[in-house]
Structures are given as structure tokens and as C-alpha cells.
Amino acid sequence: MTDDAVKGPASYFPSIEKKYGRPIEEWKDLVRKRLPAKHMELVAMLKTEHGLGHGHANALVAHTLVEEKD
Incomplete structure (x- = not known):
């Protein structure tokens, strides 16, 4: 059995899209x-x-900055 659940900042993405x-x-x-x-x-x-909200904003920034470093 594999754990395919999204983790980290991306786990907030569905709720961010729904809320905003x-x-x-x-x-x-x-x-x-x-x-x-x-x-x-x-x-x-x-x-x-x-x-x-702070958590949503922080998740977006964290994920985006990681992408920019790659």
C-alpha cells in the first residue's frame, strides 16, 4: 500500500482554490x-x-520559492 496523500504546502492548494x-x-x-x-x-x-489567511499565504509562498530555486 502506498501513501499518495499530498503533503507539505501543496496540501493546502485544494482549499485555497475553493476558498478564494x-x-x-x-x-x-x-x-x-x-x-x-x-x-x-x-x-x-x-x-x-x-x-x-496566514497559513494559505505561507503555503503558496513556500511552494513557489522552492520551485524558483530548482
Whole structure:
């Protein structure tokens, strides 16, 4: 038996899309447009300008920054 459950920041993605009505790639694009801002600056931007909760904003930023490093 394999454990195919999504873990880490991506585990928030279905609820982010449902709650805020935008695809994850749109949120990631917003984060990328603000680079090279710091992690918490990006989290604050998503919270203040777009109304995301802290956990959702943090998950999006963390996942996007990991992708940008690859």
C-alpha cells in the first residue's frame, strides 16, 4: 500500500482554490512578480492585498520559492 496523500504546502492548494476562487498558478504568478522580495514580505502581500489567511499565504509562498530555486 502506498501513501499518495499530498503533503507539505501543496496540501493546502485544494482549499485555497475553493476558498478564494483562483487557480494556484495565478497565486504563484502574483508571488513571482514580487521577487526577489523576502518570504514574509510575500506572505504579508497576499494577506493584505488579497485577503488570504496566514497559513494559505505561507503555503503558496513556500511552494513557489522552492520551485524558483530548482
